[in-house]
Amino acid sequence: MAVLLLAEVTDGALALDATAKAVTAAAALGDVTVLAAGASAAAAGAEAAKIAGVSRVLVAEDPSLGHRLAEPTAALIVSLAGDYEHIVAPATTDAKNVLPRVAALLDVMVISDVTAVVDGSTFERPIYAGNAIQTVKSSDTKKVISFRTATFDAAGDGGSATVETIGAAENPGLSEWVEDKVAASDRPELTSAGVVVSGGRGVGSEEDFKLIEGLADKLGAAVGASRAAVDSGYAPNDWQVGQTGKVVAPDLYIAIGISGAIQHLAGMKDSKVIVAINKDEEAPIFQVADFGLVADLFTAVPELSEKLG
Amino acid sequence: MKVLVPVKRVIDYNVKVRVKADGSGVDLANVKMSMNPFDEIAVEEAIRLKEAGKADEVIAVSIGVKQAQETLRTALAMGADRAILVVAAEDVHTDIEPLAVAKILAKVVEEEQPGIVLAGKQAIDNDMNATGQMLSALLGWSQGTFASELDIDGDTAKVTREVDGGLQTISVKMPAIVTVDLRLNEPRYASLPNIMKAKKKPMAEKTAADYGVDTTPRLEVVSTSEPAARAAGIMVGSVDELVEKLKEAGAV
Ligand SMILES: Cc1cc2nc3c(=O)[nH]c(=O)nc-3n(C[C@H](O)[C@H](O)[C@H](O)COP(=O)(O)OP(=O)(O)OC[C@H]3O[C@@H](n4cnc5c(N)ncnc54)[C@H](O)[C@@H]3O)c2cc1C
Ligand SMILES: Cc1cc2nc3c(=O)[nH]c(=O)nc-3n(C[C@H](O)[C@H](O)[C@H](O)COP(=O)(O)OP(=O)(O)OC[C@H]3O[C@@H](n4cnc5c(N)ncnc54)[C@H](O)[C@@H]3O)c2cc1C
Numbered sequence: 001m002a003v004l005l006l007a008e009v010t011d012g013a014l015a016l017d018a019t020a021k022a023v024t025a026a027a028a029l030g031d032v033t034v035l036a037a038g039a040s041a042a043a044a045g046a047e048a049a050k051i052a053g054v055s056r057v058l059v060a061e062d063p064s065l066g067h068r069l070a071e072p073t074a075a076l077i078v079s080l081a082g083d084y085e086h087i088v089a090p091a092t093t094d095a096k097n098v099l100p101r102v103a104a105l106l107d108v109m110v111i112s113d114v115t116a117v118v119d120g121s122t123f124e125r126p127i128y129a130g131n132a133i134q135t136v137k138s139s140d141t142k143k144v145i146s147f148r149t150a151t152f153d154a155a156g157d158g159g160s161a162t163v164e165t166i167g168a169a170e171n172p173g174l175s176e177w178v179e180d181k182v183a184a185s186d187r188p189e190l191t192s193a194g195v196v197v198s199g200g201r202g203v204g205s206e207e208d209f210k211l212i213e214g215l216a217d218k219l220g221a222a223v224g225a226s227r228a229a230v231d232s233g234y235a236p237n238d239w240q241v242g243q244t245g246k247v248v249a250p251d252l253y254i255a256i257g258i259s260g261a262i263q264h265l266a267g268m269k270d271s272k273v274i275v276a277i278n279k280d281e282e283a284p285i286f287q288v289a290d291f292g293l294v295a296d297l298f299t300a301v302p303e304l305s306e307k308l309g
Numbered sequence: 310m311k312v313l314v315p316v317k318r319v320i321d322y323n324v325k326v327r328v329k330a331d332g333s334g335v336d337l338a339n340v341k342m343s344m345n346p347f348d349e350i351a352v353e354e355a356i357r358l359k360e361a362g363k364a365d366e367v368i369a370v371s372i373g374v375k376q377a378q379e380t381l382r383t384a385l386a387m388g389a390d391r392a393i394l395v396v397a398a399e400d401v402h403t404d405i406e407p408l409a410v411a412k413i414l415a416k417v418v419e420e421e422q423p424g425i426v427l428a429g430k431q432a433i434d435n436d437m438n439a440t441g442q443m444l445s446a447l448l449g450w451s452q453g454t455f456a457s458e459l460d461i462d463g464d465t466a467k468v469t470r471e472v473d474g475g476l477q478t479i480s481v482k483m484p485a486i487v488t489v490d491l492r493l494n495e496p497r498y499a500s501l502p503n504i505m506k507a508k509k510k511p512m513a514e515k516t517a518a519d520y521g522v523d524t525t526p527r528l529e530v531v532s533t534s535e536p537a538a539r540a541a542g543i544m545v546g547s548v549d550e551l552v553e554k555l556k557e558a559g560a561v
Contacts, residue, residue, distance in 0.1 A: 010474060069479065070442065070452050093472040097454045100407065100442035109408050109527040110439050122531060127435050128326045132335050135531040174451035178467065178478040191473075219561065231492060237457065238475045243436065244491060246473070252560045263322070269539065273560045275551065281544075290542040291554050303548040308561055 001030035001120060004080060006089035006098070007048050009036055009068075014044035017192035018090040020051050020154035025147040027053040027155065028117045029086045034058070034161070037076060037168075039066030049161040057161050062168030067177035068094045074101040075169035081106055081142065085120070091146035091247075099144050108140035113247075115151045129243040129266035149191060150249035150270060183236060190222040190239065195252045196271070198224030198241055200264075201232060202257020202278065202297060209234045211297070212256060215305045224248065224268075226258045242267035257297050260285025277301065310424035312355040312364045314389065315414055316348040316371050318380040319434040332532045335434075337401050344380045347429025349387070351489045353496035354459060355427050356388035363461055364424070366390050370417055372410050374398050378512060385507035386499030392510070393417060397517040397524050404435060409517070409524040411443035416520040418448060423484065425466070430455050430488040441488035451481035457492040 003026045008015035014036065026032050033056040036045035045059035058080070064072040077098070081087060087102060089095035091113050103110035115133070116124040122137045123145065190196065197219065199212035209229070216223045225235035227242060241248055243266040253271035258264060260276070260283055268274070269288050276289035279296050286292040293300060320326060321341040329336050344352075358364040369384035370393040371377040381392035395413055397405050418426065431438035445452035453459075453468030457476070460467040461483070469478045471490045481487075499507070517524050545551045555561045 067477070067479075070445075070454070074446065093455060093470075096438050097442065097452070100437075100439035101446040101452065103439070104408060104411060104443035104446035107408075109406055110437070110443070111528065112437050112439060126536065127533075128320070128335060129433065129436070130536055131326045132328045132533050133536050134533050136528040137531050138528050140527050172449070173482075175453070175479050175481040178480050180475065180477050182475040227491065236475060237471045237492065238473060243433065244431070252555070262325070269536075273555070273558055274539075274542070275555070286542075286544070288539050288542075290539075290558070291551055292542060292544045293546075293548070293551050294544065295548070300548055304551065307548060307552045308555075 001085045002083055003030045003032045003086040003088060004077070004084040005032055005034050006077065006095060007034050007036045007044060008090055008092050008094060009038045009041055009044045012038055012040040012043060014047045016047060017154055017189070018092055018149050019048060021149040021152040022088060022090040022147045023051050023053050023155040024152045025114070025117060026086070026088050029120055031055050033084070035060065035077070035080065037065045037073060039063050045163050049163050050157050050159050052156045052159045054159050054161040057163045059163060059165050060168050064168055064171035068098070069175050069177060070097045070101050071174045072168065072171040073098045074105060075172060077102045078105045079169040084142070086143050086145060088145045088147060090149045095146045099146055103144040106142055106144065108142050108144055109138065110144045111136065111138065112146050113148045114145050115148050129262050130269065131262065148247060150247045187216065188220065188222045190224060191246050191248055193222035194250050195219045195221035196224045196248050196250045197221045197254045197256065198226065198258060199229055199235065199256050200226035200258030201228035203229060203234055206234045211301045215254070215301055218305050218309050226264050255285050256301060258285055259283050260288065310364045311366045311368060311421055312358055313418060313421060313423035313426045314348070314351050314355045314367065314369050314384065315426070315428050315440065316352065316369050316380050316384050317345040317429070317432045318342050318371060318373055318377040319345045319432055322346055322433055328533050328535045332534055334402055334530065334533045342376070344383050345429050345432045347431060347489055347491070349496040350491065350493050351427040351429055352384045352387050352389060353494050354489060357494065358461065368393065368421060368423070370395065370414065372397050372405055372413050374401050374403070376401065381512055382507050383499065385510045386504040387497060388503070390510065392512040393515060394512060395515045395517060395520070405524050406526050406528060407437050407439040407443050408527065409522060410440050411447055412522045413517055413520050414444050415447040416522065425461070425484060426486045428486065428488045430490050441486050445486035451485045453479060453481045453485060453487045455490045456487050457490050459487055459493065
């Protein structure tokens with residue numbers, strides 16, 4: 001059976017980690033064709049061709065595909081859909097924007113955030129902020145699926161897929177890109193980092209969030225935040241970890257001044273080692289922590305930064 | 310312009326959900342149900358559009374069991390003008406899939422001709438994050454998902470979206486479907502007088518069959534299970550001990 005996998009391409013560059021993790025999940029379903037779409041996507045396509053397990057790469061370059069607007073991207077995928085039983089992507093915000101549109105156009109259900117493939121039509125996915133795992137079996141002829149990247153290992157390199165260039169579909173012309181606000185950062189990307197240091201409302205201000213960032217930089221870590229920290233303006237929205245933010249599963253997750261609401265746990269409880277620093281010994285975060293430290297973060301974090309340095 | 314706001318009745322976000330012992334699903338009998346938090350934000354935004362003179366009527370619609378009328382009353386108490394209840398299930402444990410919900414909503418849109426549909430970005434029970442996008446596909450409308458800012462100006466709307474890389478602003482042609490994220494606004498509480506007034510606001514009752522939509526699920530729920538529990542951890546007494554434990558565990 002053939003699988004079409006929408007690669008994560010941002011401004012012409014392939015998000016290798018997310019794409020390679022989706023390839024691992026997709027390989028269980030059949031022969032994988034990767035679609036690299038963008039205003040420029042040839043380089044991304046060439047890189048995707050090297051992922052082990054990819055047999056073919058389709059490169060679609062067109063200005064309309066430049067900012068991954070849902071309507072032209074969905075139209076392109078639907079135009080290719082005839083050849084594939086599974087249409088999949090890593091569960092990024094881009095894919096979540098596009099795939100349900102594709103599914104509805106094909107009159108099939110979308111299956112979001114799949115964490116395990118049981119067979120070609122049966123999948124596991126978390127519901128209720130990860131408090132339950134549901135196994136669903138699709139009766140649709142085509143399955144449109146996003147894979148939660150945190151639960152799959154990235155496929156290695158060494159592949160040598162054939163690369164073909166294809167045209168875009170007609171742009172429905174319903175929306176236009178205006179601007180992106182993306183903070184440049186030298187830190188690792190949150191969803192693929194080996195270590196994540198997150199701060200919550202307890203950190204108290206944007207100023208003091210530097211403490212969290214300082215510890216992260218010591219550890220070569222990505223920085224995360226609770227919703228309360230983002231809502232309060234201490235941290236940008238793309239740092240939010242949780243049910244409605246990013247889902248991470250690093251080797252080490254350090255939660256500082258975070259109480260541990262289920263919506264936050266939904267985004268980090270599959271981390272290998274969890275450390276919690278909180279001044280309230282009753283904080284629910286301690287229930288998922290491997291190592292808990294009851295302490296004032298304003299003394300503990302500088303000390304930890306120093307001693308880990 | 311009319312604004313249509315689909316609101317879903319879900320388990321309250323503060324309730325700890327329990328998986329039924331027989332693995333058939335999550336126990337929803339006698340638990341507190343509320344409006345999906347994202348939908349409260351959508352209702353709030355719709356009311357603000359009306360207050361700003363950009364909309365003249367706010368219609369809330371819910372699809373599900375009869376009890377969803379409580380959710381609609383909440384929307385009316387917040388300030389929606391009228392409500393449509395589409396009964397599509399009898400048992401509270403039956404959930405209607407986004408594709409079927411979107412098909413029913415598409416019919417409601419045909420009937421009501423709203424200038425914009427404001428939906429939640431995801432429902433906190435199934436976390437599917439799909440209904441708005443599906444509706445927009447079925448209608449051939451533009452979509453602005455995960456909105457943290459919305460600015461309607463005549464034939465177009467500027468939507469700022471929360472995306473993995475940060476924020477993206479797009480301009481969408483009206484009519485549009487916009488799905489709202491948490492930071493779009495802070496929803497108001499309904500005041501007591503408004504709760505009383507809401508009881509008199511009109512609520513139409515329909516069924517999925519009235520719209521000719523087949524709600525047979527495409528996904529069969531094979532089983533529902535508890536996630537694997539984490540092994541219990543330990544409390545450490547000092548930063549030194551923490552560092553030592555982390556080194557032992559090979560985590561740093
Ligand atoms: C629909 C919905 C979706 C949501 N999605 C998310 C999501 O994706 N991600 C998310 O994180 N949240 C989400 N939330 C919010 C969630 O319910 C919590 O409100 C939020 O996670 C709380 O953030 P917090 O732990 O930083 O703040 P609080 O709960 O206020 O906790 C702050 C903690 O800091 C500690 N503290 C204070 N001062 C110090 C100090 N000096 N030293 C040490 N510790 C200190 C306190 O003891 C406390 O435990 C969502 C909520 C809803 C309704
Ligand atoms: C207890 C339980 C039983 C289930 N049983 C079955 C089953 O028997 N068969 C089956 O196939 N699947 C079943 N499911 C799965 C379910 O059908 C879908 O996975 C689910 O509908 C996913 O979508 P969502 O509600 O997360 O919608 P999302 O797409 O995340 O919702 C986004 C937005 O769409 C709008 N919206 C969504 N639904 C409605 C609504 N009903 N009314 C008004 N507005 C709405 C709201 O604005 C909402 O914020 C069950 C799930 C549960 C929890």
